[in-house]
Amino acid sequence: MSLYSTQRLQSFRMIVTGGGTGGHTYPALTTINTLQARLAETGTAPELLWVGVADGLEARIAERNGIPFKAVTTGKLRRSPNPRELARNVVDAFRIPLGILQAVFTVARTRPAVVFSTGGYVSVPIGLAARCLRVPYLMHEQTLALGLANRILARFANRILLSHEASLEHLPESARQRAVVTGNPVRSAMLQGDPAKGLAAYGLDPALPVVLVTGGATGAQQVNRMLIGALADLLPHCQIVHQCGSHGYAEMQEAAGQLPPHLVQRYRLVEFIHEELPDVIAAATVVVARSGAGTVAELTALGKVCVLIPYPQSAGDEQRITARHLAAQGAAVMLDGDSAVPRRLHAEVVGLLADPHRRAAMAQAAAAHGKPGAAQHVVTEILTVAANGGR
Numbered sequence: 142m143s144l145y146s147t148q149r150l151q152s153f154r155m156i157v158t159g160g161g162t163g164g165h166t167y168p169a170l171t172t173i174n175t176l177q178a179r180l181a182e183t184g185t186a187p188e189l190l191w192v193g194v195a196d197g198l199e200a201r202i203a204e205r206n207g208i209p210f211k212a213v214t215t216g217k218l219r220r221s222p223n224p225r226e227l228a229r230n231v232v233d234a235f236r237i238p239l240g241i242l243q244a245v246f247t248v249a250r251t252r253p254a255v256v257f258s259t260g261g262y263v264s265v266p267i268g269l270a271a272r273c274l275r276v277p278y279l280m281h282e283q284t285l286a287l288g289l290a291n292r293i294l295a296r297f298a299n300r301i302l303l304s305h306e307a308s309l310e311h312l313p314e315s316a317r318q319r320a321v322v323t324g325n326p327v328r329s330a331m332l333q334g335d336p337a338k339g340l341a342a343y344g345l346d347p348a349l350p351v352v353l354v355t356g357g358a359t360g361a362q363q364v365n366r367m368l369i370g371a372l373a374d375l376l377p378h379c380q381i382v383h384q385c386g387s388h389g390y391a392e393m394q395e396a397a398g399q400l401p402p403h404l405v406q407r408y409r410l411v412e413f414i415h416e417e418l419p420d421v422i423a424a425a426t427v428v429v430a431r432s433g434a435g436t437v438a439e440l441t442a443l444g445k446v447c448v449l450i451p452y453p454q455s456a457g458d459e460q461r462i463t464a465r466h467l468a469a470q471g472a473a474v475m476l477d478g479d480s481a482v483p484r485r486l487h488a489e490v491v492g493l494l495a496d497p498h499r500r501a502a503m504a505q506a507a508a509a510h511g512k513p514g515a516a517q518h519v520v521t522e523i524l525t526v527a528a529n530g531g532r
């Protein structure tokens with residue numbers, strides 16, 4: 142904690158911006174929580190302000206966690222607009238200058254030691270304001286290929302924090318010397334799962350392997366329907382915990398009702414897995430999931446054996462890029478396009494369950510990509526840049 146004197150830590154002030162999706166919002170929240178814990182060791186607490194859009198996920202997360210929040214006006218550039226979205230692009234073009242003015246006023250009034258952003262179009266006004274007012278500024282990129290907002294902001298950020306080594310090649314040469322590979326911040330709770338508690342939470346048999354299937358907090362119709370086609374053939378080999386989302390729950394209940402009686406107890410269907418998620422992941426032998434940045438960061442940090450089914454309409458095709466990269470390194474199985482069918486899901490999962498040596502090699506490769514200390518590394522970079530005035 143020598144980066145800052147006790148006196149300066151007493152008044153450490155930071156603006157955080159980023160949001161629109163959970164992929165941008167939760168790394169920001171994890172970083173905030175880690176910073177608070179780090180400074181609490183010295184008996185201090187940071188002064189925080191989260192800047193975002195009024196109706197964004199970030200506003201709800203900030204309120205839920207007692208973090209002061211300031212809304213600014215901003216616009217989003219849609220890269221492949223249909224006629225309706227083209228009109229929205231025109232409207233948003235007039236909103237952007239207002240957002241930048243609001244951001245400049247917010248930064249000038251707050252006088253932060255540092256500004257930290259995690260991407261999304263809401264990051265741009267505050268990043269530009271930090272540049273104008275010469276406030277030290279760090280940006281974090283969660284995905285392997287930089288998003289549009291971060292490609293703009295990377296030109297003048299004091300420090301560019303990356304989740305993947307391979308992301309360096311997506312930066313201009315002039316920006317690479319300011320880049321640091323920290324990893325994507327992972328919630329500390331995810332690293333502390335207890336397999337025994339995960340088994341107990343759903344009454345699972347310790348003698349049978351567990352497969353966790355999830356399309357994310359809201360579920361994924363593609364993943365659910367792939368599982369429907371493979372479910373009866375998978376259950377003789379394992380037990381399945383399935384987070385299906387509220388929209389897919391009725392359909393999956395119907396599928397579960399058609400299972401042979403002797404397999405019914407091997408299938409645990411839930412809309413959403415709550416606080417027990419770290420324990421369930423710890424208990425899982427194989428995880429079937431989307432390949433969003435947050436999901437991949439958590440699974441690789443834990444060295445989990447994964448079958449990844451990328452969301453085909455993710456921004457910038459980032460989920461396919463990430464899943465393809467991990468699959469090429471032997472760190473995951475990727476099912477996409479013609480391979481994203483029940484028959485292949487069954488074959489890949491059963492093959493992994495039957496081959497402990499392959500699972501061990503894949504887990505080792507996944508762990509090599511994981512960075513469980515990412516949140517601590519990000520906080521260290523924030524404090525370093527603030528202490529050195531942006532250098």
